[in-house]
Amino acid sequence: MSAEAPVSRFDGMKWLVVAALVAVAVVGNSYFANESLLYRVLGIVALAAAAGFVALQTAKGASFWSLVKGSRTEIRKVVWPTRQETVQTTMIVVAFVLVVALILWGLDSFLGWLVSLVIG
Incomplete structure (x- = not known):
């Protein structure tokens, strides 16, 4: 080639x-x-x-x-993944995204609360 x-x-x-x-x-x-x-x-x-x-x-x-x-x-x-492998991998990714989203939401809420305490 x-x-x-x-x-x-x-x-x-x-x-x-x-x-x-x-x-x-x-x-x-x-x-x-x-x-x-x-x-x-x-x-x-x-x-x-x-x-x-x-x-x-x-x-x-x-x-x-x-x-x-x-x-x-x-x-x-x-070698393409089977349907079961694809569904399992997708579910793992979705679960991980939800966990990270909850962690970021909690961190954002905590920092917002902390800033409101400092600012008044």
């Missing part, structure tokens, strides 16, 4: 095409504001897909796609 894809001399032009497609989507959405929202969203999705496809053809896009594939592989290796 540390090996980078070779940089093509056309990468700059590809990024310009990506920027142009995004600009066309933004301007087109404003220009066709009176059209149906469905048509505008479909147009934006189509332009975003085209921009994504062009971006993936660059060196940075290829390395990004390699990162995505690698992270999917790593996610498959994760």
Whole structure:
């Protein structure tokens, strides 16, 4: 994953095409504001897909796609907790938060009482 894809001399032009497609989507959405929202969203999705496809053809896009594939592989290796473990851990966290909240409330009340004694 540390090996980078070779940089093509056309990468700059590809990024310009990506920027142009995004600009066309933004301007087109404003220009066709009176059209149906469905048509505008479909147009934006189509332009975003085209921009994504062009971006993936660059060196940075290829390395990004390699990162995505690698992270999917790593996610498959994760041992996820069972439902029971998740519920138990959540209950421990909730109980700890309640205990700390009570301690802070008590400390705040005590300090408020102490200050009111000093101030009068």
